[in-house]
Amino acid sequence: MALQTPLFRSHVALGAKMVEFAGWQMPLQYRDGVLKEHQVNRQGCSLFDCSHMGEFLIEGDPVACGLDRIVTQAIVAMPLFSCRYGMALNPSGGTLDDLIVYRLGKEKWMVVVNAANITSDRQHFLANLSSGTCFEDVSETTAKLDLQGPLSREVLVRLVPEAGQLAYYTCGEFSLLGERALISRTGYTGELGFELYYPAGKVQALWDEFLTDSRVRPTGLAVRDVLRIEMAYPLYGHELTGEISPVEAGLLAFVDWNKEFIGREALQERQRSDRRRIVHFVSASRRSPRQGHKIFSTEAEFVGEVVSGTFSPALNAGIGIGFVKKEFTEIGKNIIFGEAAGRESAVVTARPFYRRGSLKA
Amino acid sequence: MDIIEHYLYTKEHEWIDIDGKIGTVGITDYAQSALGDITYVELPTDGTDVEQFEQLTSIESVKSASDIFSPISGKIEEVNEELREDPALINRDCYEKGWIARILISDDDETSNLLTADEYRSYLESLDRNDPGESSDE
Numbered sequence: 001m002a003l004q005t006p007l008f009r010s011h012v013a014l015g016a017k018m019v020e021f022a023g024w025q026m027p028l029q030y031r032d033g034v035l036k037e038h039q040v041n042r043q044g045c046s047l048f049d050c051s052h053m054g055e056f057l058i059e060g061d062p063v064a065c066g067l068d069r070i071v072t073q074a075i076v077a078m079p080l081f082s083c084r085y086g087m088a089l090n091p092s093g094g095t096l097d098d099l100i101v102y103r104l105g106k107e108k109w110m111v112v113v114n115a116a117n118i119t120s121d122r123q124h125f126l127a128n129l130s131s132g133t134c135f136e137d138v139s140e141t142t143a144k145l146d147l148q149g150p151l152s153r154e155v156l157v158r159l160v161p162e163a164g165q166l167a168y169y170t171c172g173e174f175s176l177l178g179e180r181a182l183i184s185r186t187g188y189t190g191e192l193g194f195e196l197y198y199p200a201g202k203v204q205a206l207w208d209e210f211l212t213d214s215r216v217r218p219t220g221l222a223v224r225d226v227l228r229i230e231m232a233y234p235l236y237g238h239e240l241t242g243e244i245s246p247v248e249a250g251l252l253a254f255v256d257w258n259k260e261f262i263g264r265e266a267l268q269e270r271q272r273s274d275r276r277r278i279v280h281f282v283s284a285s286r287r288s289p290r291q292g293h294k295i296f297s298t299e300a301e302f303v304g305e306v307v308s309g310t311f312s313p314a315l316n317a318g319i320g321i322g323f324v325k326k327e328f329t330e331i332g333k334n335i336i337f338g339e340a341a342g343r344e345s346a347v348v349t350a351r352p353f354y355r356r357g358s359l360k361a
Numbered sequence: 362m363d364i365i366e367h368y369l370y371t372k373e374h375e376w377i378d379i380d381g382k383i384g385t386v387g388i389t390d391y392a393q394s395a396l397g398d399i400t401y402v403e404l405p406t407d408g409t410d411v412e413q414f415e416q417l418t419s420i421e422s423v424k425s426a427s428d429i430f431s432p433i434s435g436k437i438e439e440v441n442e443e444l445r446e447d448p449a450l451i452n453r454d455c456y457e458k459g460w461i462a463r464i465l466i467s468d469d470d471e472t473s474n475l476l477t478a479d480e481y482r483s484y485l486e487s488l489d490r491n492d493p494g495e496s497s498d499e
Contacts, residue, residue: 034423035398222397222424286401286448288421311400311423318401 005051006143006200007207014218022116024052027220037223038313041148041189042357045155046219047210048146054118055142055197056125058109059134066129067109071101072246072263074256078103083169083184086254087246088124089263093270095240095249097121100186102171110182110197112144114236128262143203148193150358151215156183156194159209163194168360177205188224190231190357226310229319232280232351238291238307239278239321245270248323250278250351276304276323280353281335281346286311289320289337289346295328296336296343303328306337314354320346362485363390365456369432369472370481371414376456377432377475379466384433386417387460388451391485396422399451402444405462409437413471418461420451433471435464 002025011018016027027049029037040046062068062075073086082103088096097117102110113121122137129135147156157164160174163183171184179202187193198206210216225235234240239249246255247270255267283289289309297303304324312319320337328335333348368376374392377384393399401421411417417431440462443450451459476484 029397033398038423226423286421287403288401288426290426311421313423 003052005049006203007049007051010204010207011049011218016218016220019221021221022052022114024115026052027218029220029222030218032217034220034222034226035313037217037219038226040217041191041219041223041227042314043150045147045149045151045213045216046189046223047207047216048148048219048224049143049207050146050195051143051200051203052115053144054113054115054121054137054139055144056111056113056122057134057136057138058111058125058129060107060109060130062107062109064130065107065133067101067111068259069261070125070128071099071111072255072261073101074259075101075103075109076259079170080105081171083171083186085169087240087251088121089246089261089267090242091263091266093245093247093263093266094242095236095244095246096124096242098234098236098240098251100184102182102184104171104173104182116237141200143198143200145196145198145203145206145210146187146189146193147196147210147216148187148189149191150361152191152193155210155213155216158213166194177202177209179206181206187359188231188233189227190233190352190354190359191227192358192361225308226312229308229310229321230312230314230352230354231357232321232353235308244323245274247271247274248276248278275326277326277329279304279322279324279329279335279348280351281320281322281337281348282315282353283318283320283337284345284347286317287344288312288318289322289344293320293322293337293339295322295324297328298334298336298345300336303335309337312353314356318344318346319353362394363456364478364482364485366478368456368478369475370478370484371430371432371475372484373414373430375417375430375432377464378460379472382466383438384435384464384466385460386432386462386464387455388420388429389481390455392427393452393455393459396420396425396427398423399448402448402451402461404440404442404444405437407437407440410467411435411437411464413468413474420448429461431464432475433464433466433468435467437462438465439463 011027015031166185182197293306309320
């Protein structure tokens with residue numbers, strides 16, 4: 001039986017289509033549908049229940065406790081109350097998870113991980129943190145709401161005026177409806193937005209409070225996927241897996257070569273040996289690429305596969321992300337995608353697909 | 362869910378409205394609702410022959426693509442060109458303006474393989490009892 005977030009009943013009452021995702025019953029979309037939810041996010045303020053995601057608390061000097069060696073990004077010099085995106089790799093340079101590290105104190109850290117990987121990540125962290133390091137998996141007691149969209153700041157400051165000051169990829173602890181909330185200026189949509197970590201037992205009141213604001217609408221996993229594909233953000237299981245390296249996924253910007261980390265040696269080798277690369281492409285029509293579609297050259301040579309695809313309301317065209325032979329990633333190159341039966345032409349493009357967002361507003 | 366009394370239906374949620382030798386074909390309210398916002402309809406080609414319960418075309422929504430099957434055998438006489446520019450017409454009016462194709466029926470007897478409105482209604486109720494759910498690949 002799939003797990004339920006504390007807001008399960010609210011989703012059902014709001015008319016959500018519920019689906020199982022990473023072992024959780026989650027809202028796929030609400031009554032108005034994905035296109036409307038897309039508009040809400042890109043133009044207004046959308047509210048996501050992301051309580052399924054995982055949160056680990058770790059205490060210690062970043063190098064001595066082993067955290068620095070687990071993640072690819074540079075964390076030693078992170079300012080207090082900043083956030084940094086990166087990955088945890090296996091010794092072969094494949095990706096165990098992508099994650100965000102929060103520095104909550106000189107020696108106090110929170111790591112946010114994907115719901116599907118909570119158990120394997122916990123094992124990996126426990127196996128690689130120095131013995132005696134204080135580690136706590138607080139996923140079950142921590143709810144997470146994402147407030148995203150150009151109006152999200154105006155909505156949030158009505159409840160927490162000081163949170164309006166948060167700069168991109170920073171965080172702070174605030175009092176919110178009488179509870180302690182950790183709020184970061186982060187998100188997964190490409191719009192101005194905030195992620196709020198809140199006690200699971202109290203999150204119902206916060207959810208209800210946000211929805212009393214007529215500018216705020218609940219939005220589900222379907223549009224979340226559309227929004228993140230428009231921004232070319234990776235989703236674990238698609239653009240990243242235990243086999244896929246940050247070299248192939250085009251995520252070396254989040255790897256700090258000036259330090260030691262698990263998988264470093266293999267990753268260095270894979271810069272030479274990996275043959276595939278991630279590719280982003282726009283369909284010539286509204287016909288959309290789908291996960292599992294094949295990618296061909298214009299000469300009908302099979303060159304790779306689609307890992308994420310959707311119709312993009314922002315571009316009014318199908319958009320896709322795939323892995324192809326290196327030679328086919330040149331911007332402007334024409335490719336073909338589809339099942340053997342129906343094929344559509346597409347053009348390789350730079351990421352992100354969507355560039356008009358309010359992300360850094 | 363809306364159901365039109367004088368149409369015939371398939372278990373794959375297509376409808377057919379038969380007028381003499383011509384059958385107009387589309388998808389049901391249940392189907393359009395399950396698909397969500399429709400973003401692309403691959404229109405079949407005029408003049409092609411189709412077989413009953415074989416693929417007629419495919420319809421895409423934001424997050425999925427679904428095959429549409431022909432309720433009857435015959436030759437495609439006409440397709441709904443309006444769907445090229447406005448695929449969401451199917452969401453707004455699946456039984457009238459959102460029709461997909463008109464088929465010149467080759468074998469009238471095949472209608473016995475289709476469901477009446479009452480039968481389709483009972484079929485939907487049986488689906489509700491064991492919720493087919495939706496699958497997300499996210």
